[in-house]
Amino acid sequence: MLHQLSWKVGGQQGEGIESTGEIxxxxxxxxxxxxxxxxHFSSRIKGGHTNNKITVxxxxxxxxxxxxNILVAFDQETIDVNYKELSAQGIILxxxxxxxxxxxxxxxxxxxxxxxxxxxxxxxxxxxxxVAIGATASLLDLDDSVFQSVVNEIFGRKGEVVVEKNMEAxxxxxxxxxxxxxxxxxxxxxxxxxxKRRMFMIGNDAVALGALTAGVRFMAAYPITPASEIMEYLxxxxxxxxxxxxxxxxxxxxxxxxxxxxxGGVRAFTASAGPGLSLMxxxxxxxxxxxxxxxxxxxxxxGPSTGLPTKQEQSxxxxxxxxxxxxxxxxxxxxxxxxxxxxDTIQAFNIAEELQLPVILLTDLQLALGKQTxxxxxYSKVEIRRGKLVNEVEAPEVEKEYFKRYEDTTDGISPRVLxxxxxxxxxxxxxxxxxxxxPSETPTNREMQMNKRFRKLDALRFxxxxxxxxxxxxxxxxxxxxxxxxxxxxxxxxxxxxxxIKANHAHIRLIFPFPTEEMQVQMAKAxxxxxxxxxxxxxxxxxxxxSAGGHGKIQTINKVDGTPFLPGELHxxxxxxxx
Amino acid sequence: MxxxxxxRNNVKPNWCPGCGDFSVQAAIQRAAANVGxxxxxxxxxxxxxxxxxxxxxxxxxxxxxxxxxxxxxxQGLKMANRNLNVIASGGDxxxxxxxxxxxxxxxxxxxxxxxxxxxNQIYGLTKGQTSPRSAAGFVTKSTPGGAIEPDVKPLxxxxxxxxxxxxxxxxxxxxxxTAIIEAGIxxxxxxxxxxxxxxxxxxxxxxxxxxxxxxxxxxxxxxYDPTNREAAMNTVMQHDGLVTGIIYHDTETPxxxxxxxxxxxxxxxxxxxxxxxTKFNELVKEFx
Numbered sequence: 047m048l049h050q051l052s053w054k055v056g057g058q059q060g061e062g063i064e065s066t067g068e069i070x071x072x073x074x075x076x077x078x079x080x081x082x083x084x085x086h087f088s089s090r091i092k093g094g095h096t097n098n099k100i101t102v103x104x105x106x107x108x109x110x111x112x113x114x115n116i117l118v119a120f121d122q123e124t125i126d127v128n129y130k131e132l133s134a135q136g137i138i139l140x141x142x143x144x145x146x147x148x149x150x151x152x153x154x155x156x157x158x159x160x161x162x163x164x165x166x167x168x169x170x171x172x173x174x175x176x177v178a179i180g181a182t183a184s185l186l187d188l189d190d191s192v193f194q195s196v197v198n199e200i201f202g203r204k205g206e207v208v209v210e211k212n213m214e215a216x217x218x219x220x221x222x223x224x225x226x227x228x229x230x231x232x233x234x235x236x237x238x239x240x241x242k243r244r245m246f247m248i249g250n251d252a253v254a255l256g257a258l259t260a261g262v263r264f265m266a267a268y269p270i271t272p273a274s275e276i277m278e279y280l281x282x283x284x285x286x287x288x289x290x291x292x293x294x295x296x297x298x299x300x301x302x303x304x305x306x307x308x309x310g311g312v313r314a315f316t317a318s319a320g321p322g323l324s325l326m327x328x329x330x331x332x333x334x335x336x337x338x339x340x341x342x343x344x345x346x347x348x349g350p351s352t353g354l355p356t357k358q359e360q361s362x363x364x365x366x367x368x369x370x371x372x373x374x375x376x377x378x379x380x381x382x383x384x385x386x387x388x389x390d391t392i393q394a395f396n397i398a399e400e401l402q403l404p405v406i407l408l409t410d411l412q413l414a415l416g417k418q419t420x421x422x423x424x425y426s427k428v429e430i431r432r433g434k435l436v437n438e439v440e441a442p443e444v445e446k447e448y449f450k451r452y453e454d455t456t457d458g459i460s461p462r463v464l465x466x467x468x469x470x471x472x473x474x475x476x477x478x479x480x481x482x483x484x485p486s487e488t489p490t491n492r493e494m495q496m497n498k499r500f501r502k503l504d505a506l507r508f509x510x511x512x513x514x515x516x517x518x519x520x521x522x523x524x525x526x527x528x529x530x531x532x533x534x535x536x537x538x539x540x541x542x543x544x545x546x547i548k549a550n551h552a553h554i555r556l557i558f559p560f561p562t563e564e565m566q567v568q569m570a571k572a573x574x575x576x577x578x579x580x581x582x583x584x585x586x587x588x589x590x591x592x593s594a595g596g597h598g599k600i601q602t603i604n605k606v607d608g609t610p611f612l613p614g615e616l617h618x619x620x621x622x623x624x625x
Numbered sequence: 626m627x628x629x630x631x632x633r634n635n636v637k638p639n640w641c642p643g644c645g646d647f648s649v650q651a652a653i654q655r656a657a658a659n660v661g662x663x664x665x666x667x668x669x670x671x672x673x674x675x676x677x678x679x680x681x682x683x684x685x686x687x688x689x690x691x692x693x694x695x696x697x698x699x700q701g702l703k704m705a706n707r708n709l710n711v712i713a714s715g716g717d718x719x720x721x722x723x724x725x726x727x728x729x730x731x732x733x734x735x736x737x738x739x740x741x742x743x744x745n746q747i748y749g750l751t752k753g754q755t756s757p758r759s760a761a762g763f764v765t766k767s768t769p770g771g772a773i774e775p776d777v778k779p780l781x782x783x784x785x786x787x788x789x790x791x792x793x794x795x796x797x798x799x800x801x802x803t804a805i806i807e808a809g810i811x812x813x814x815x816x817x818x819x820x821x822x823x824x825x826x827x828x829x830x831x832x833x834x835x836x837x838x839x840x841x842x843x844x845x846x847x848x849y850d851p852t853n854r855e856a857a858m859n860t861v862m863q864h865d866g867l868v869t870g871i872i873y874h875d876t877e878t879p880x881x882x883x884x885x886x887x888x889x890x891x892x893x894x895x896x897x898x899x900x901x902x903t904k905f906n907e908l909v910k911e912f913x
Contacts (some may be wrong), residue, residue, distance in 0.1 A: 263896060311705055425906070473689065
């Protein structure tokens with residue numbers, strides 16, 4: 047009986063590897079298991095090795111495992127690239143079609159199964175994936191019926207015959223595998239799950255649903271990996287709300303269109319990754335200077351330039367905090383789970399409107415695309431706050447006097463009137479301006495407006511700027527991260543506990559303005575601080591040092607090979623540093 | 626009902642005396658009054674340069690954006706509030722250099738807004754460099770040996786890019802220009818209006834007199850049919866682009882918002898933002 051299963055399917059890109067993982071995962075999710083997925087893929091449409099690795103267990107999981115129990119291979123490359131991950135109880139299921147060969151130093155048993163042949167006999171080789179799922183069901187001793195509802199949903203529109211054929215392929219795969227396994231059937235059976243239905247989604251889904259829930263009715267975006275799923279979801283859903291997505295000519299148009307829409311009073315945003323964010327820098331400055339709300343999602347990927355477009359990295363931190371020339375107030379939020387991504391997206395829209403400034407919602411590729419199990423979102427926690435929106439304006443005393451859209455208020459936040467409202471006429475410009483928005487270069491006005499804009503940050507309300515799991519008042523180490531490293535750090539913390547090492551965990555959720563005091567409290571409780579991040583220069587560590595001090599205490603673990611941190615790997619590195 | 630005076634504000638433009646932009650401003654103010662809208666129902670979105678200042682000189686909602694980006698800002702605004710009359714405007718550098726991509730795609734997209742290019746064939750605010758509208762051989766600070774690249778042909782460009790309304794005006798002829806802008810505002814789609822707006826300080830070639838000598842009014846061409854795109858293209862090419870009037874007008878193609886799937890017929894800005902628990906739970910279930 048396994049407490050945790052790590053399953054991977056691999057093959058050539060474009061031959062249904064992803065859907066194999068998808069069908070298996072959905073079925074497991076519906077049994078009440080928690081899952082966490084990782085996609086290895088390349089920037090090409092067809093060909094090239096791709097794989098989908100899924101961790102399954104009966105309790106919450108937020109990290110990929112170091113090792114692997116079952117490897118399903120549709121080509122030799124899958125075996126060659128991945129066999130070293132296999133654990134002592136690991137096993138390879140390989141399609142007979144490519145005449146699989148066992149690598150010399152591979153001890154895991156290789157089961158050659160005629161996936162393609164069985165599928166072809168049943169009508170089409172395309173169903174080889176379903177045969178492989180059937181074979182997996184045999185290993186896990188699952189009843190084929192657990193796949194029925196998923197197969198219905200995926201193939202239902204193609205008709206009953208197709209549904210039946212696919213179920214037949216599963217049954218046949220199961221049967222053949224049972225014969226091959228003999229008395230080992232069910233050896234990989236998992237501890238039973240609670241059967242509760244939960245959401246199973248990628249971070250991008252959570253962001254898109256969050257945006258829709260926050261009242262977004264317009265999105266302008268340019269396709270890019272790994273952000274496109276956000277626009278794709280909204281292209282499907284926004285028409286139900288009368289809204290729309292415009293696929294723009296570039297990211298410059300995407301961000302400025304979103305500004306135009308927000309100026310008009312409609313919550314709008316854009317989502318992109320590094321290269322797109324580089325193009326949006328002027329728009330971010332415009333939003334800051336003109337105090338138009340703007341939400342931009344940055345799904346970080348490997349940079350710089352085109353970098354590693356389909357790989358994990360967390361290297362946009364500094365660019366997001368400081369990007370755009372000149373100085374503007376800005377908020378940067380970094381959720382670490384799909385659940386946080388949903389609620390933080392809603393907060394991002396609230397903050398953007400309340401403080402009238404650009405908000406960057408920072409995620410990373412593993413959070414954006416890694417599929418994970420999430421407890422259903424709670425609508426009663428959803429709140430929409432629009433700040434100082436003015437719906438009616440009295441006629442000015444002096445005829446044609448402009449509305450003071452940039453009034454120098456105590457909290458720096460000025461009343462915001464939307465175009466179309468009588469007597470609300472004012473000017474908006476990226477040029478330094480007076481309280482009515484008219485250009486002004488006088489030194490006193492400049493000082494006043496600059497101070498006013500920055501004062502707004504003091505009004506920022508953000509619940510839980512740092513996620514902490516810090517049980518120790520005197521910890522040996524504080525592990526710090528942001529975005530998708532959450533799960534790996536959580537597991538390392540658990541492993542260290544079993545070894546008698548007292549580790550606390552702080553995951554930064556509000557990157558800017560940095561929660562200095564909260565961080566200082568965390569750091570004071572630990573002898574050492576280790577900042578874990580997927581970048582070369584230790585950007586988060588530097589931000590912490592700049593904001594909260596701790597220069598002598600802070601060490602970093604960096605990884606820039608394009609893959610997420612694995613718990614075992616991270617555990618070893620932390621232990622090296624503690625010795 | 627508002628008159629053109631209601632569209633005047635108390636700001637004194639910083640354009641040079643004699644600048645063509647004054648007349649463009651006046652024509653917009655008159656056209657807005659003539660079509661019967663109120664100042665608060667108009668939003669003028671502009672780019673950067675001398676022309677970009679126009680949004681600050683009209684008593685209406687105004688957004689002076691960034692260089693080349695007037696169009697995307699205007700399109701975003703129109704998506705948010707389809708009841709607003711949105712005019713985007715800028716110079717030839719805005720529309721045909723840094724913002725060329727937005728111009729072409731704005732034309733293709735066909736949102737219901739009016740785009741007015743104040744074309745002076747020179748970079749004025751930066752003090753006299755070549756523009757994509759400067760003719761080959763044009764001598765400027767940045768092209769001391771004469772411009773090497775040929776000039777952009779705005780009308781041909783618009784006609785070949787799916788435009789549904791293409792017009793050209795001359796700032797001196799306020800009457801014709803006002804009528805063009807009125808028609809542009811009333812056109813249900815993207816109205817592309819190029820206006821020759823001479824720079825009296827830096828462009829000593831394309832002067833008021835030069836235009837008066839070289840321009841042909843389409844209203845003087847007997848039987849000119851603005852609904853015929855092919856004829857429009859031929860006429861424009863025959864006159865080397867030096868025509869004024871409504872060149873092409875497609876009244877049949879619906880605008881973007883009419884074509885977009887289930888797009889709200891009311892302004893989006895009026896919508897309730899909370900979707901309600903029932904709808905929310907429906908969406909959540911799709912992930913289970």
